[in-house]
Amino acid sequence: MISKTQITLWCGLILLLAGSTIMGACKKTDDKRENHKPNVLFISIDDLNDWVGALGGHPQVQTPNIDRLAKRGVLFTNAHVQAPLCNPSRVSIMTSLRPSTTGIYGLAPHHRDVDITRNVVTLPQYFQQHGYYTLSNGKIFHSIGDSPEKRAEFQEWGPIGGGTGGHPPDKLVGETQMGNHPLLDWGMYPDDQDSVRNDYKVATWAEEKLGKLGQGEHGDGPFFMAVGFWLPHLPLYATKKWFDLYPEEDEIILPEAPEDERADVPDFAWYLHWYLPEVRLSWLKENQQWANLVRSYLATISFTDAMVGRVLDALEANGLADDTIVVLWSDHGWHLGEKGITGKNTLWERSTRVPLIFAGPGLPQEEQRGQPAELLDLYPTLVELAGLPEQDGLEGLSLVPQLLRNEERKRPAITTHNPGNNSVRSERWRYIRYANGDEELYDHLSDPHEHTNLALDDQYGQVIAQHAKWLREEDAPHAPNSKHRILEKSEDGWNWEGNPIKWEELIR
Numbered sequence: 001m002i003s004k005t006q007i008t009l010w011c012g013l014i015l016l017l018a019g020s021t022i023m024g025a026c027k028k029t030d031d032k033r034e035n036h037k038p039n040v041l042f043i044s045i046d047d048l049n050d051w052v053g054a055l056g057g058h059p060q061v062q063t064p065n066i067d068r069l070a071k072r073g074v075l076f077t078n079a080h081v082q083a084p085l086c087n088p089s090r091v092s093i094m095t096s097l098r099p100s101t102t103g104i105y106g107l108a109p110h111h112r113d114v115d116i117t118r119n120v121v122t123l124p125q126y127f128q129q130h131g132y133y134t135l136s137n138g139k140i141f142h143s144i145g146d147s148p149e150k151r152a153e154f155q156e157w158g159p160i161g162g163g164t165g166g167h168p169p170d171k172l173v174g175e176t177q178m179g180n181h182p183l184l185d186w187g188m189y190p191d192d193q194d195s196v197r198n199d200y201k202v203a204t205w206a207e208e209k210l211g212k213l214g215q216g217e218h219g220d221g222p223f224f225m226a227v228g229f230w231l232p233h234l235p236l237y238a239t240k241k242w243f244d245l246y247p248e249e250d251e252i253i254l255p256e257a258p259e260d261e262r263a264d265v266p267d268f269a270w271y272l273h274w275y276l277p278e279v280r281l282s283w284l285k286e287n288q289q290w291a292n293l294v295r296s297y298l299a300t301i302s303f304t305d306a307m308v309g310r311v312l313d314a315l316e317a318n319g320l321a322d323d324t325i326v327v328l329w330s331d332h333g334w335h336l337g338e339k340g341i342t343g344k345n346t347l348w349e350r351s352t353r354v355p356l357i358f359a360g361p362g363l364p365q366e367e368q369r370g371q372p373a374e375l376l377d378l379y380p381t382l383v384e385l386a387g388l389p390e391q392d393g394l395e396g397l398s399l400v401p402q403l404l405r406n407e408e409r410k411r412p413a414i415t416t417h418n419p420g421n422n423s424v425r426s427e428r429w430r431y432i433r434y435a436n437g438d439e440e441l442y443d444h445l446s447d448p449h450e451h452t453n454l455a456l457d458d459q460y461g462q463v464i465a466q467h468a469k470w471l472r473e474e475d476a477p478h479a480p481n482s483k484h485r486i487l488e489k490s491e492d493g494w495n496w497e498g499n500p501i502k503w504e505e506l507i508r
Contacts, residue, residue: 037386038361039324042226044140046233049333052355060253062245062302065309071366073359074403079373080413080425081332084344084351087142089331094122096379096394099416103479106486112150114479123379124153127224130388138202138228158205164230165198181277186236186296188243199229203307207314214318227311231304236296242303249291256449257337264453266438271487272417274496278343294336325360325385347423347432349450352415358403369402372413372425418487419475424467431467
């Protein structure tokens with residue numbers, strides 16, 4: 001006969017074993033959670049300045065999807081690119097190396113053709129090395145490369161490498177100055193179907209891929225998906241649906257661009273955008289195209305915002321939003337008449353400041369950060385957020401201290417356009433020094449549109465010194481085979497794209 005004592009002992013043993021089993025299962029679950037890595041959705045937009053609702057860059061802009069992303073994450077309101085041009089900016093983002101380190105300042109060369117970056121491990125490659133499935137579509141790098149060695153960044157490439165997809169038979173605005181480039185065009189696209197646009201196709205690809213990833217097409221491991229949108233890069237075509245979001249041209253609010261805006265700006269500033277396809281403000285006024293350009297830019301922004309919305313909706317619909325870090329950024333800004341020009345290629349706020357948003361698991365919501373941030377910082381920031389080992393050799397700083405705790409940043413943001421031309425942006429000031437030594441200084445507390453250059457006022461000497469100390473004594477020279485928008489000094493003076501600059505030929 002079994003005694004009560006034996007029964008008690010056996011029951012206790014059973015409970016102990018059951019408890020051990022439960023504890024073991026819990027520990028395995030905890031270990032799985034601890035070792036789990038978040039997905040990354042990496043959204044790039046080309047030529048988008050701060051004309052985003054959440055940034056307040058233009059009072060009429062409508063960007064509900066980017067704004068809702070900002071509400072569920074952290075918006076950096078003082079984020080700046082390291083180069084005001086596609087290729088060097090994107091190379092800097094993906095390598096976390098400055099143009100002044102790599103020598104890549106122009107639209108060429110490809111980073112795999114330059115010694116210092118030939119074998120560099122780029123951001124997506126580093127994630128692939130740590131178990132991520134990497135895929136991309138649209139414009140992420142300036143060019144995707146023409147060989148397997150140059151297309152090593154992602155495991156899967158979508159069919160769209162960039163561009164707008166489909167042009168009207170003739171330019172909508174007619175012939176433009178400085179070469180009449182075919183991309184220099186804007187206006188209401190004559191086709192009523194948005195589906196012909198490459199950005200629409202990129203969003204469709206992203207929707208389909210997120211569906212498959214949500215179903216475990218590539219196992220239960222994490223993914224790094226890069227989605228690159230072309231617009232609002234020229235040509236600024238959008239269908240009537242997007243133009244209808246905005247008033248007619250006589251009610252469009254134009255940027256602040258005083259007639260004498262360059263009166264206190266050094267003449268050397270013209271050298272950075274000496275002869276470009278992008279038209280001057282004077283041409284826009286003479287041809288009654290200023291308001292049309294602004295409205296077209298706004299319309300294409302709203303179209304792109306809708307494409308971003310489709311991708312975010314697909315992320316949520318497939319149950320991936322709670323486990324995915326989303327980062328949205330632009331490769332540089334764009335002038336629409338400010339300082340007398342259109343386009344990028346400057347060291348002013350309009351060209352360097354861009355949207356930057358982080359959202360995802362464990363990140364604050366509906367918060368903003370006003371300290372400077374560099375897009376150079378994306379690489380180390382995502383590495384830290386994903387819990388990956390720290391990568392050596394990166395020049396960017398992780399934004400995690402700013403992102404999570406709003407801690408003080410160690411340095412300002414620096415933008416470079418051709419060797420020796422640099423801008424230093426702190427929380428309050430912008431300091432510019434050109435390759436010939438000329439300077440500019442702007443106080444963003446009292447002059448957010450940078451209308452008054454304070455550099456010649458002796459009382460600001462200490463401010464200038466505090467910012468100038470962040471500049472290198474010498475920037476790297478142009479990498480071999482550099483082309484397009486290149487400024488170089490020769491024995492006879494300054495050359496723009498290989499041709500001598502003659503002041504009397506300046507187009508204002």
